[in-house]
Structure formats: structure tokens, C-alpha cells
Amino acid sequence: MLHTQGLSYTYSGSVTFRFPDLICPAGEVRLITGASGAGKTTLLHLVAGLRRPDTGTIRIGEETISSLSDRQADLFRGAKIGMVFQRPHLVGSLRVGENLRLGPWLTHRPASVAAIQAALASVGLAHKDRAYPAALSQGEQQRVTIARALLTTPALVLADEPTASLDDDNTEVVAGLLARYAAEQQAAVVIVTHDARLKTRFPAHISLTAAAV
Amino acid sequence: MNLILLSWRNVLYRPLEALLSLLLISLSVGMVSLLLLLGRQLEGQFLRNIKGIDMVVGAKGSPLQLILSAVYQIDNPTGNIPKRVADSLAVHPMIRQAIPLAYGDNYLGFRIVGTTHAYPAHMEAAVGSGRLWNQAMEVTLGATAAATLGLGIGDTFYSQHGLDGEETHEAHPFEVVGILGATGSVVDQLILTDVSSLWEVHASHEGEEDTTGRAITALLVSFRSPMAFFSLPRAINEATALQAAIPSAEVSRLVGQLLPVVLNTGQGIGLAILLMAGVSMFVSLYSRLRERAPELALMRVMGASRGRLFWLILTEAGWLCVLGYLGGICLARLGVAGLNATVMRRYHYALEVWQWLPEEGLLGLLLLGIGFLAALLPAMAVFRLNISQTLADA
Numbered sequence: 001m002l003h004t005q006g007l008s009y010t011y012s013g014s015v016t017f018r019f020p021d022l023i024c025p026a027g028e029v030r031l032i033t034g035a036s037g038a039g040k041t042t043l044l045h046l047v048a049g050l051r052r053p054d055t056g057t058i059r060i061g062e063e064t065i066s067s068l069s070d071r072q073a074d075l076f077r078g079a080k081i082g083m084v085f086q087r088p089h090l091v092g093s094l095r096v097g098e099n100l101r102l103g104p105w106l107t108h109r110p111a112s113v114a115a116i117q118a119a120l121a122s123v124g125l126a127h128k129d130r131a132y133p134a135a136l137s138q139g140e141q142q143r144v145t146i147a148r149a150l151l152t153t154p155a156l157v158l159a160d161e162p163t164a165s166l167d168d169d170n171t172e173v174v175a176g177l178l179a180r181y182a183a184e185q186q187a188a189v190v191i192v193t194h195d196a197r198l199k200t201r202f203p204a205h206i207s208l209t210a211a212a213v
Numbered sequence: 214m215n216l217i218l219l220s221w222r223n224v225l226y227r228p229l230e231a232l233l234s235l236l237l238i239s240l241s242v243g244m245v246s247l248l249l250l251l252g253r254q255l256e257g258q259f260l261r262n263i264k265g266i267d268m269v270v271g272a273k274g275s276p277l278q279l280i281l282s283a284v285y286q287i288d289n290p291t292g293n294i295p296k297r298v299a300d301s302l303a304v305h306p307m308i309r310q311a312i313p314l315a316y317g318d319n320y321l322g323f324r325i326v327g328t329t330h331a332y333p334a335h336m337e338a339a340v341g342s343g344r345l346w347n348q349a350m351e352v353t354l355g356a357t358a359a360a361t362l363g364l365g366i367g368d369t370f371y372s373q374h375g376l377d378g379e380e381t382h383e384a385h386p387f388e389v390v391g392i393l394g395a396t397g398s399v400v401d402q403l404i405l406t407d408v409s410s411l412w413e414v415h416a417s418h419e420g421e422e423d424t425t426g427r428a429i430t431a432l433l434v435s436f437r438s439p440m441a442f443f444s445l446p447r448a449i450n451e452a453t454a455l456q457a458a459i460p461s462a463e464v465s466r467l468v469g470q471l472l473p474v475v476l477n478t479g480q481g482i483g484l485a486i487l488l489m490a491g492v493s494m495f496v497s498l499y500s501r502l503r504e505r506a507p508e509l510a511l512m513r514v515m516g517a518s519r520g521r522l523f524w525l526i527l528t529e530a531g532w533l534c535v536l537g538y539l540g541g542i543c544l545a546r547l548g549v550a551g552l553n554a555t556v557m558r559r560y561h562y563a564l565e566v567w568q569w570l571p572e573e574g575l576l577g578l579l580l581l582g583i584g585f586l587a588a589l590l591p592a593m594a595v596f597r598l599n600i601s602q603t604l605a606d607a
Contacts, residue, residue: 041605050601078516089511093226107516
């Protein structure tokens, strides 16, 4: 499903990261682990098309996204990739339900009310549909962002430290949601983490070492 | 979900900042628009009333005061002139028509003007109902005076001494015999009667006046030929105890010099507030950028193009401009209505409240331009937004 080859990335001419190849078959969860500054988030953003690699290729399904234009990459990401971040970024002026509707609208594929309700129900927050993000706890907000990421049934889910600011219970919920999604939708899930709780649950991982200068 | 709605929600998300910008925009638009309305209408009123009056003759004093009192019915007269002097002047060969005006009384603030039928004819005031006065103590009311006073044909009333006095002349009732149609000129605000009515009211009151001492207040004169402008006013001013004033000269001094200064100063202040409104919009949009950066980056991650977010921010400023503009236009109308209720009633003027000026359209375009400039820089930041870094740092 996801296959990267020979990726490298240089930050403004000083630090160069060379990444081991990352392969994640459909239906599986892969962790990217490593010390701070090893380039975990950089690798994830390369895969998401948010940065362009200096060398190497990224293939997602049949698409080589490292060769897409910016706009094509935006649209591909909107349609095929779901992203979850360490901090639950939600649009503060919109209700929970509207936050979920926003993504599909941005890619010109409006989601049905039923689909949004189902996505919220799958994270146990169907009753928070009309609440504003500020009224939700950190754990609830993170579950909303996962519902949002999974709403469009993306083939690839990229999560950056999704459990770093969550307690054990919420961590278990989030890990369960991602694992179940990978299995049910035959999607590839890549999680960047240094969270030991996730490492025990998902043994398959690649480990990054500190950058070569 | 659409751009208009999303931007509206973003405006509401920071209600105080939005309110500040809205207030500034409304205030500036309201101020400029109010002054536009006032300027336009005062100018119209001034020009409408002056029509066909080449010269005003009255007692010595300020020429502007003479014009204001005799033509516009706002200031006090400069004094009275003996009727026989006025009569002898009226037959001057250069004068086509001389309409006498006699002041002295009012009824509940509306001036009672003694004159001849030539006055309503000159002001193009047709009789709406009833008839014009034919003898002393009969009055024909201007349309606004009749409506405000609630008087109808056959009603009688007692006048009060002076132009705003309250001392009632109980012995001499006036009788309403007719009501004029609305003209939009000062006639609407007057109570017209025969010149002799005022002599009758005051004869018993003061007692000392005889027929030789009868006086009027002013003559509205129209010339046979424009040549008279060069000789007659000067002759009157230098050789007689009367004063001749040229309305067009006095009004152009007032409207042409004083009024624009007042209006332009006010509009200048209004436009300065408009600029401040623009700065306020800019500051609130720009200062929110840092806070919103993750939100904007997130929308990019979810597939939003840069152009979409660019328009989102412009539309937020657009909301403030549109709402502020509507608020300002309404404020200006409220202001005109308020002026009608207070100041203008004293001067017996009524301004048109629901009038739309093309200049206000221009004002709207100017506002949109300012809003666009205010939002441009914050919106441009969308193109420089580093999604990866913004989301990794946050």
C-alpha cells in the first residue's frame, strides 16, 4: 500500500535526513519510532506530501505522490490520506459536526449527515455533534480528529504522536480505533510515536537514528 | 457548509474584535452619509426657495439676516419699514413685481405672514382645499403647518405675539379658509393672511399705530431686467433708509463658502474614521493569523487550496464591510430623522429621510476597497504558510 524508497530531506542546507525505506501493507499498522530530532515527523510529512523529498520516491497505492504538483498533492491528500496530529487541531468557530463536514467540502465531495453521525458514533461522540471544540476534553477532541481523519475512508492514515497528550484510557481507545480501522477498511496506518504504550501494542516498526550532518 | 457561512462563523468567533471594526465602519459610513444627505438637501432647499427673487428690501441690518428671515423664514427680521415707502418703491419702473411680507405673530411656532396672493403664486403653491384669504383675519395654511397644527377649514385660533412668543392676542381670532398643497418650499411651514390682519391684531394691542404708521417687514422683488442688479440695490442702500439685499449673492456666500467647509470637514473626519476602521480590520485579521495558523494549515492538509483560504480571509473582511455599511446607512437615516424631530422643526424644514444618493454607492465601493486592502496582507500570508512546520511546531 505504502512504499517509500531512498528518501532524503535537507533542512535549509544544514541537517540532512536519510530515511530507511518504509513499507506498510494494506490492513496493517506500522510505527515510526526514534529519538527526538531523528526526523520522524519529517518522514511523515514527506509521505503526506506536505514537504518534498530531495531524493527518493513515495508510492501510495498506484500513485507516485512525490511526482505530483502541489495542487494535485493537496487533492490527493484530501481524498486518500487521513491525518491525525499530536495536538487536536479543530476549527474553533465550527461545531464538532461542522468540523467533520469541512474536510469533504474542501475536496468538493460533501459528506452525508449519516456518514458524519456514523463517524462520530464510531469514536463514541455521536452526542457531541453540536458542541464546540472548546467544550470538549483533550481526549474527546483527539477522538474527533480521528473521526474526521477516517470520515472519508482514506486508504492511508498518518498519525503524528496521536497519544502523546492522552491518558491511558484515551490512549487505549485511540489505538483501538486505528487498529480496527486498518483491519476493517484494509487501510495502511502509519503512526509516529515515542509512546511505549503504543510500542507494546504495535510491534511492527521502523526505528530512525539521529540525523547525519 | 460554504465559504460565506464559514467566514461568518469566523467573524462571530471573535465577537468583540468584530464589533469594534463594525462600530468604526458604521460610524464613518454613517457620518459621511449623513453629511452627504444634509448637504444635498440643504442646498436643494436653499436653491428652491430663492427661485425668482432678485432682491429683498427691508430695514437696515445684516443683509444675510434679511434674506434668512424673508426668504427662508428662519432668522428674525431686521425690523419693519413704513408701508408708504415700500409702496413708492414697488412702482419703480425697473421692478416687475414686489411682494410685501409682514411679520409680527405666530401660532404655536408657525409664522403668520401677511402678504398678497402674489406670494403663494410666486412660490407655486396651489390651493389644496378651500380658498385663499380674501379679507383681514382669514388665513390659508401651508400644508405642513395645517397637518402639524391639526387645523381644518372653518377652525379659528388666536395668534401669539412675536415669532416665537407666547403672549396671546385674545381679541382677534383668525379663521382658516383654505389649505395649500405641499410644495417642498418654506410656504408649507407658513400661515398666510392679508397684510391688514397683522395691523388689525396689533392696532388695539398697541394703540399708537394709525394708517400712516402702518408697516410691513420686507419686499420680495423681481426685476424687469437684469440691468437692475447693477443700479437698484445700490441706489436703495445709499439713498434711502431701506436695505436691499441680493439673495443669490448672500446664499452663495453661505452655501458656497460656509456650508462646504462644514460638510467637507465632517466628511474628512468621517473618512479618517473609515481609514481607522480599515486599520482595525487589518490588525484583528493579522493578529489572529498566528493563532489561526494551525487551523489554516489543517484545512490545507484536508485538501483546501491556497486560493480557497485566501478568499476565506477576504470574505471575513467582506462581512464586516457589508454589515458596517448597512449599519452606517441606517445610522445616517436615523440621524436625518432625529434632526427632523428636533433642529429642523425649529426651522420648519423637513428633510427627506429615505433618499439614496449615488455618492453613497461610491462610499460603499471605497469601503470595499479599504476592506480589500486591509485583508490583503493577512490573506497573502496563506501563500507563505508552511504547513509542515506549522503543524509540527504546534
